[in-house]
Amino acid sequence: MFLSEEFRLKTGLAEMLKGGVIMDVTNAEQAKMAEAAGACAVMALERVPSDIRKEGGVARMASIAIIREIMKTVSIPVMAKARIGHFTEARILEALGVDYIDESEVLTPADEEHHIDKRGYKVPFVCGARNLGEALRRIAEGAAMIRTKGEAGSGNIVEAVRHIRTIVKEMKHLTVLGKEELVHESKNLGAPLELVEWVAANGRLPVPNFSAGGIATPADAALVMQLGAEAVFVGSGIFKSEDPEKRAKAIVKAATYYKDPAKLLEASEELGEAMRGLDVSKLPESELLQTRGW
Amino acid sequence: MAGKTVGILALQGDFAAHRKAVQRAGGLAVEVRVAAELAQCDGLIIPGGESTTMLKLLDQEALTESIRLFAEHKPVYGSCAGAILLAREVTHPPQPALGLLDITVERNAYGRQIDSRIARLPLNEAIDGGGEMEAVFIRAPIIRRVGGGVTVLASYGGDPVWVEAGRHMVTTFHPELSADSKVHARFLRKL
Numbered sequence: 001m002f003l004s005e006e007f008r009l010k011t012g013l014a015e016m017l018k019g020g021v022i023m024d025v026t027n028a029e030q031a032k033m034a035e036a037a038g039a040c041a042v043m044a045l046e047r048v049p050s051d052i053r054k055e056g057g058v059a060r061m062a063s064i065a066i067i068r069e070i071m072k073t074v075s076i077p078v079m080a081k082a083r084i085g086h087f088t089e090a091r092i093l094e095a096l097g098v099d100y101i102d103e104s105e106v107l108t109p110a111d112e113e114h115h116i117d118k119r120g121y122k123v124p125f126v127c128g129a130r131n132l133g134e135a136l137r138r139i140a141e142g143a144a145m146i147r148t149k150g151e152a153g154s155g156n157i158v159e160a161v162r163h164i165r166t167i168v169k170e171m172k173h174l175t176v177l178g179k180e181e182l183v184h185e186s187k188n189l190g191a192p193l194e195l196v197e198w199v200a201a202n203g204r205l206p207v208p209n210f211s212a213g214g215i216a217t218p219a220d221a222a223l224v225m226q227l228g229a230e231a232v233f234v235g236s237g238i239f240k241s242e243d244p245e246k247r248a249k250a251i252v253k254a255a256t257y258y259k260d261p262a263k264l265l266e267a268s269e270e271l272g273e274a275m276r277g278l279d280v281s282k283l284p285e286s287e288l289l290q291t292r293g294w
Numbered sequence: 295m296a297g298k299t300v301g302i303l304a305l306q307g308d309f310a311a312h313r314k315a316v317q318r319a320g321g322l323a324v325e326v327r328v329a330a331e332l333a334q335c336d337g338l339i340i341p342g343g344e345s346t347t348m349l350k351l352l353d354q355e356a357l358t359e360s361i362r363l364f365a366e367h368k369p370v371y372g373s374c375a376g377a378i379l380l381a382r383e384v385t386h387p388p389q390p391a392l393g394l395l396d397i398t399v400e401r402n403a404y405g406r407q408i409d410s411r412i413a414r415l416p417l418n419e420a421i422d423g424g425g426e427m428e429a430v431f432i433r434a435p436i437i438r439r440v441g442g443g444v445t446v447l448a449s450y451g452g453d454p455v456w457v458e459a460g461r462h463m464v465t466t467f468h469p470e471l472s473a474d475s476k477v478h479a480r481f482l483r484k485l
Contacts, residue, residue: 008412009412016374017343019305019307019309020347040306075386075387099407249350260328
């Protein structure tokens with residue numbers, strides 16, 4: 001599956017986004033600012049996660065007119081979100097020509113049992129995951145990129161850290177198991193044996209692994225990259241901060257120099273106020289976005 | 295080429311894939327993020343990725359001038375976004391570039407991601423005796439004009455996709471995503 005030309009093109013675009021920052025935007029003006037700050041791609045959505053959290057209601061795919069205007073305005077890749085399981089939203093986004101579709105838990109799920117069968121599409125998909133089993137199920141369905149979910153709109157990095165650490169630890173564990181143990185692990189993880197064996201042999205996911213959900217500062221971006229993320233998605237963290245332009249630039253710099261404390265210090269200076277964060281442990285279960293997706 | 299080191303500009307993009315491709319072709323590779331790291335390099339590769347992101351960082355981190363000086367004596371190779379950064383002129387939209395090769399490059403010229411493709415390029419006799427080579431195009435640019443002194447090494451659909459001018463070289467496709475090492479091997483021979 002990973003060797004088919006179609007799949008190589010899908011993961012190929014994700015390869016080009018590595019070391020970069022994908023920024024959530026809700027209109028063409030924000031998209032332009034994100035591009036000027038050095039975003040490697042933008043994610044078009046109706047409302048940023050912290051507003052979805054505040055305002056409630058049903059969060060759907062963004063307005064076509066706005067996505068189209070964003071595509072016309074910037075020269076970098078444009079991604080858009082579809083609801084979990086909503087394969088017609090996905091077909092519409094594909095027909096529109098977006099460069100990546102995020103089947104996202106940030107929007108209100110359309111199907112509480114099934115994700116989209118992403119194999120029949122020409123456009124690549126990214127999906128969220130909290131652990132290895134979830135990541136491998138999404139890859140089996142055809143996702144060409146995984147992002148750890150974190151807790152979107154919280155401005156709190158703790159969940160993103162938990163998820164990337166969990167996935168990395170579970171992958172390491174597979175590399176020391178024998179063949180018969182992998183069959184058992186496949187059952188435990190709820191993931192196809194073929195993918196479990198691939199991870200055991202290679203010690204990594206067969207698709208690029210990015211991080212999302214709670215990144216609010218340059219230090220947050222560098223933290224998840226040091227833990228193994230290959231690029232970062234930033235949602236509310238930029239446009240809900242005091243000076244979005246400065247913060248966007250600083251997070252771009254941090255994604256490149258994530259191992260260089262002197263550069264991270266430069267990136268962290270004079271940023272203005274970060275977005276207000278939420279204590280995720282005090283959120284009721286029903287308000288968590290990360291538990292959406294199965 | 296023995297004992298020579300290739301720097302891979304690692305500001306953003308698929309620099310890790312280039313590092314592996316250099317190693318497959320028998321070279322040593324190091325990542326370059328700051329100007330001082332160029333000192334240990336005998337050549338430089340600018341990878342695929344987003345050219346606008348790399349431009350911002352090149353500028354902000356004062357790397358543009360360092361790479362220009364480096365290129366006065368040492369070879370530089372760019373793939374896709376790297377090709378855009380090495381061109382004399384960039385269109386769609388216009389943006390600044392290093393101008394190391396006299397070519398005009400149009401960004402995203404095939405369209406969007408759904409227009410990305412894998413093609414087989416016919417090679418002429420002069421390159422490893424001819425035959426074919428796989429070429430992965432991802433939101434690729436097209437070279438719309440080549441100036442004097444620029445040699446076309448391979449074309450696709452009538453457009454040059456692999457060109458060189460003296461010690462510098464560009465491809466609009468991504469050989470770092472293919473198993474074939476011809477492009478990287480040719481670059482290593484320039485060191």
